[in-house]
Amino acid sequence: MSALRTALRVEALAWRRSTVPRLATPLLVGLVPLASIGLVALARSGAVAGAGAAKLADYATGDLATTHLEVAGQVLAVAVLVAGGFALAAAFGQPLADGRAGAYFGLATPRGTLALARCVVVLGWVAACVVVAVALTLGASAVAAASLSAPFGPAAWAAAGRALAAGLLGAGLALPFAVVATATRSPLATVGALIGVVALTQVVVLVGGGAWFPYAVPSLWTGTGGPDAAADVGGAALAITAAVAPVGAGVVVAQWRRLTDV
Amino acid sequence: MPEALLLDDVHHAFGGHRALTGLSLAVAPGEVVAMIGLNGAGKTTALRVLTGRLRPTSGTARVLGRDPARLPVDAARRLGHVVGAALVDPALTVAENLRVAAALHGVDRDRSSSAAGAVCDRLDLGAWAHVPARALSLGNAQRLGVACAVVHSPSVLVLDEPTSALDPRGVVLVRELVRERAAAGAAVLVSSHHLDEVARVADRVLAVHGGRVVGSLDPGGAELERRFFDLVLAADSAGASAAASTRDAA
Structure with missing residues (x-):
C-alpha cells in the first residue's frame, strides 16, 4: 500500500503539471452545460429549419430541465470517452515513445503499481470532470427553468443521475486505450484506434447491435437513439460496460509488469 | 567480495544483428568500472540488460545477486541508473x-x-x-x-555516457560524485566515449567490441587511446582468422 500511495502522489503531481488536463478540463466541464442549455434553447426557439430542426426535434418538446440533463448525458457519454482516450494515449504512450519509460525500471515503486496509479489518476480526473459538468448543467438548468417558470422535478434529478452514470461509464471505456498505448508504444496510433472505435460503434449501432456493444451503451442509454433504443439497454449490458474499466486496468498493469525491450 | 553487478556470457540479438556475443563483466562494491567502445559495440545494450529493461537471449545478469528483470524492492532501493532517458x-x-x-x-x-x-x-x-x-x-x-x-x-550505480553533454565544470562535478559514491562502497559501472574522463574516474577500464569485452586496460597507463585501438584491432583480426578457419573447414 505504501508503494501505491507513493505512486498515486507522484502520478497526481505529474498529471496536474501535464498540458492535457489544463486544456481538456475547461473544455469538458464547459462544453457539457453550454451544449445542453444551448441545444435545447435552439431547438425550442424555432430558429433552426430543415435537417438541423429534424435532428433537434427530440429536444423541442417535453420537460425543460429533464431535456437539458438528457442532452448532458448524451454529450458526456461521447466527450469523456474521447477526452479519456486522448489523456491515456498521452499518459501511457508518450513515455514509451520518448524512452522515459526505461527509467521506471529498477525502482522501489514497481512499474505495475505506477501503471495502476496512472489509471486511477486519469480516471479520477475524468470522473471529477463528469461530476463538475453535471453539477454545472444542473445549476444552469435550474436557473433556466426558474426564469421560465418551468418545473424542476424528480424526472430532472433522475436524468441528472443517468447523465452522471453515463459519464462515469464512458470514462471507464477509455481505459482500454491505455492498453493500446502500451502495446503500440505510440500516442498517435492510440488516437487512431480511438477514432476507429468511435467509427466502429456507429456501424454496430446501425446494424442493431448497439444495446450490447459497450462503446454504444452509454450513448444509447441516455437516449441518443431514441426512447426505444434506451429501453433496450438492460442491466446486463450496463454491467458488461462497467466491467471494461477494471479489465482494462488489470491488463495494462500486467503489460507494465512484463514490459521489456525499453 | 561478491560482485554487485554481474553479466556472464550474455548474448542478445535484435533481429539478425548480434548486439551481445558473450559479454561478461563484474563490478565489486567500492569499484568504478568503465566500459569504452565504438558506437554499436554493445555498451548500452549491456547496460539495458543490467537495469532489467531488456531480457537477453541467453546468459546471466545479476544486480546485488538478483535478476534485474525481476528486482525485488529491497534491491531496487539500492540501485540508481541513467541509461538513455x-x-x-x-x-x-x-x-x-x-x-x-x-x-x-x-x-x-x-x-x-x-x-x-x-x-x-x-x-x-x-x-x-x-x-x-x-x-x-x-x-x-x-x-x-x-x-x-x-x-x-544507491549502493549500485549504472550510468550510460553521464558526461556526454556536460561542460568542464559539470564533468568535474559528476566525476567527484561518482568517486564519492564508490568511496562510500557503491559499485559503479559507467560507459563513455571520453577516454580522458574514463582515465580519471575509473579503477578499471573494459574495452567492449563486437558485443563482448575484448580486454581490460589500466586507466593509469599512458596512451589509453592507442591501447584501446590495439585491443579492437586484435579482436577484429582474431575474428577474421576464426571466420577463415571455419570457411576452410567447411
Whole structure:
C-alpha cells in the first residue's frame, strides 16, 4: 500500500503539471452545460429549419430541465470517452515513445503499481470532470427553468443521475486505450484506434447491435437513439460496460509488469 | 567480495544483428568500472540488460545477486541508473523531479525533501530548482538526470555516457560524485566515449567490441587511446582468422 500511495502522489503531481488536463478540463466541464442549455434553447426557439430542426426535434418538446440533463448525458457519454482516450494515449504512450519509460525500471515503486496509479489518476480526473459538468448543467438548468417558470422535478434529478452514470461509464471505456498505448508504444496510433472505435460503434449501432456493444451503451442509454433504443439497454449490458474499466486496468498493469525491450 | 553487478556470457540479438556475443563483466562494491567502445559495440545494450529493461537471449545478469528483470524492492532501493532517458518529467521543476525521484526510489516522505535538496546542491542545480525541467539546457538536464539517479544514495550505480553533454565544470562535478559514491562502497559501472574522463574516474577500464569485452586496460597507463585501438584491432583480426578457419573447414 505504501508503494501505491507513493505512486498515486507522484502520478497526481505529474498529471496536474501535464498540458492535457489544463486544456481538456475547461473544455469538458464547459462544453457539457453550454451544449445542453444551448441545444435545447435552439431547438425550442424555432430558429433552426430543415435537417438541423429534424435532428433537434427530440429536444423541442417535453420537460425543460429533464431535456437539458438528457442532452448532458448524451454529450458526456461521447466527450469523456474521447477526452479519456486522448489523456491515456498521452499518459501511457508518450513515455514509451520518448524512452522515459526505461527509467521506471529498477525502482522501489514497481512499474505495475505506477501503471495502476496512472489509471486511477486519469480516471479520477475524468470522473471529477463528469461530476463538475453535471453539477454545472444542473445549476444552469435550474436557473433556466426558474426564469421560465418551468418545473424542476424528480424526472430532472433522475436524468441528472443517468447523465452522471453515463459519464462515469464512458470514462471507464477509455481505459482500454491505455492498453493500446502500451502495446503500440505510440500516442498517435492510440488516437487512431480511438477514432476507429468511435467509427466502429456507429456501424454496430446501425446494424442493431448497439444495446450490447459497450462503446454504444452509454450513448444509447441516455437516449441518443431514441426512447426505444434506451429501453433496450438492460442491466446486463450496463454491467458488461462497467466491467471494461477494471479489465482494462488489470491488463495494462500486467503489460507494465512484463514490459521489456525499453 | 561478491560482485554487485554481474553479466556472464550474455548474448542478445535484435533481429539478425548480434548486439551481445558473450559479454561478461563484474563490478565489486567500492569499484568504478568503465566500459569504452565504438558506437554499436554493445555498451548500452549491456547496460539495458543490467537495469532489467531488456531480457537477453541467453546468459546471466545479476544486480546485488538478483535478476534485474525481476528486482525485488529491497534491491531496487539500492540501485540508481541513467541509461538513455532519465527519471525526469519535463513538466516538473528541478526540485519536484528530485523529490519524485526520491519517493520512487523508496526514500521516506519526510526525508525526500532533504535528500532532494542535498543532491541539488551537490550537483549545483540550486539556481534552477524552481525551473521546469523542459526549460533546462542539455547539460543541466543531464546533471538533473544524474541527480535523480543518486538522490537515494544507491549502493549500485549504472550510468550510460553521464558526461556526454556536460561542460568542464559539470564533468568535474559528476566525476567527484561518482568517486564519492564508490568511496562510500557503491559499485559503479559507467560507459563513455571520453577516454580522458574514463582515465580519471575509473579503477578499471573494459574495452567492449563486437558485443563482448575484448580486454581490460589500466586507466593509469599512458596512451589509453592507442591501447584501446590495439585491443579492437586484435579482436577484429582474431575474428577474421576464426571466420577463415571455419570457411576452410567447411
